Amino acid sequence: IRAGRNLPDKEFRYLRTVIVTAAVYRGFDQELRLR
Known part of the structure; x- marks a missing residue:
């Protein structure tokens, strides 16, 4: 984008x-949900 x-x-x-x-928050949230 200029x-x-x-x-x-x-x-x-x-x-x-x-x-x-x-x-970071997105990845952290996904990790918590997987657990």
């Missing part, structure tokens, strides 16, 4: 952190 390159470093870091956190 628009993503125009994002400030702070916003990019925040966005990436949110995505990573969501992915």
